[in-house]
Amino acid sequence: MSHSLDANHETLDVLRSFLTENAHILGNLVMEVEQCLQESRPNAKEQAVRVLHAYSLQLTDLSLFFEGEVLEIYPRPVDLVIVVRDVVRMLAARCEEASCHVSMPPSPIWIRGDSERLFRVFLILAEMVCAHAAYGEHEMFIALERGEGLRITLSNTGPAISEERIALLGSPGHRLHQDLPHEGWALLYAQQVVAAHHGTIQYTQSPAGGLHVQVSFS
Amino acid sequence: MLFHIDRLPAEATRLLRLFLAGSSHTLSNLVMDLDYAAQEGKPTDMEMVLRLLRAYSVQLADLPLLMDEQPLSLYRRPLDLAAMLRAVEGSMRARFERVPCALRILSDPAWIDGDETRLYRVIWLCVENANLYTTYIRDDGEVQLHLEVGACVSVLIDDNGPGVPALYLAQLGTPSLRLYDEIPGSGWSLFYARCVLEAHGGALAFEESPLGGLRVRITLPHAVASTA
Numbered sequence: 001m002s003h004s005l006d007a008n009h010e011t012l013d014v015l016r017s018f019l020t021e022n023a024h025i026l027g028n029l030v031m032e033v034e035q036c037l038q039e040s041r042p043n044a045k046e047q048a049v050r051v052l053h054a055y056s057l058q059l060t061d062l063s064l065f066f067e068g069e070v071l072e073i074y075p076r077p078v079d080l081v082i083v084v085r086d087v088v089r090m091l092a093a094r095c096e097e098a099s100c101h102v103s104m105p106p107s108p109i110w111i112r113g114d115s116e117r118l119f120r121v122f123l124i125l126a127e128m129v130c131a132h133a134a135y136g137e138h139e140m141f142i143a144l145e146r147g148e149g150l151r152i153t154l155s156n157t158g159p160a161i162s163e164e165r166i167a168l169l170g171s172p173g174h175r176l177h178q179d180l181p182h183e184g185w186a187l188l189y190a191q192q193v194v195a196a197h198h199g200t201i202q203y204t205q206s207p208a209g210g211l212h213v214q215v216s217f218s
Numbered sequence: 219m220l221f222h223i224d225r226l227p228a229e230a231t232r233l234l235r236l237f238l239a240g241s242s243h244t245l246s247n248l249v250m251d252l253d254y255a256a257q258e259g260k261p262t263d264m265e266m267v268l269r270l271l272r273a274y275s276v277q278l279a280d281l282p283l284l285m286d287e288q289p290l291s292l293y294r295r296p297l298d299l300a301a302m303l304r305a306v307e308g309s310m311r312a313r314f315e316r317v318p319c320a321l322r323i324l325s326d327p328a329w330i331d332g333d334e335t336r337l338y339r340v341i342w343l344c345v346e347n348a349n350l351y352t353t354y355i356r357d358d359g360e361v362q363l364h365l366e367v368g369a370c371v372s373v374l375i376d377d378n379g380p381g382v383p384a385l386y387l388a389q390l391g392t393p394s395l396r397l398y399d400e401i402p403g404s405g406w407s408l409f410y411a412r413c414v415l416e417a418h419g420g421a422l423a424f425e426e427s428p429l430g431g432l433r434v435r436i437t438l439p440h441a442v443a444s445t446a
Contacts, residue, residue, distance in 0.1 A: 013219050014230035015237075016282040022241075023278035030271045037264055045262045049252050052271070056245035063238030066231050172221045188223060
């Protein structure tokens, strides 16, 4: 019996890219949950459920996006320091090959937003920067700072990445390198969430030669 | 290959929407089960959660291959399908507190040669479908799981949900098929189930259930050792 979908090549390519990317995300999610439990951290189960919940929200949001609906968030006070710290903890499992330097203020930085969606977005961005850095055994940096607005920067020291390739970030089907996982669909989601928080994401070359991601909230 | 999000083919958008509706429902149900267990003061079975997530991850990785009609690389080993059916029922216990589920195992153990992760996912998907459709349609939902051994090993999953009109029975397992707009889900899960079972030399069939809803019939060949 044939199982082929009654769809044209482009449709199949779109589906294939989406499924491949999400299989990888889910594989990472399994790894994160395993790490939580193996380390017997306090609240490990709660953290594991949180990661799962955030990914579930991502899929729900994307399904609404394809229904043509605009993402709505229900803002509450969120301490970004805690959100970013939680992301760094979750990322620890995969940052072994890329030293991760974190710079955050000691006191809370409050914004009004959706903590679970922001958690998911920073995890997506941090995973991408980490995977890219680890690919070339480079270092990565995460910094949270308050200036005129709020800035969260995630960057690495390499491998080098061209402006042309950076311009494609956030396009479904894209990946930074053929040996790295796809990240286009997830970045598209990140873009939607940050925009719903009246923020922006900018991708540029890092002064140190790698990738520099800046999330700004006014 | 890159895609412009505003210029995706309409059929791709439709299939993605169907897939996402089913997937987000599956994951949010899992989160709900975990929350429910926590509220009731019951221990969270993270091994079960991991097993489900691993199996789901394998499904997502398999689907592109199946869409291209490529064969799956199965990791076969002797499996007791009776134990697997109990594990699936156990993993959905929170949901079966709302919809009673009767489990009847007529042959224990029931050995097959199969890929544990994929078959666990397939049975879980079929049982979840039965639970989902039954829950949405009626307050007195009921699901029955039945395992019997004859010329092959058979798992029957019956529900008293809305059922499927005879006209559509043969189309079940087509990714683009969605019968009830008000119920989340899509044909992706049954498409996957059908592919995995056929890769095992088994089959997935649908018929009217004696309970009034749908009967899903999973058949798999006996383990080689048990027939020798």
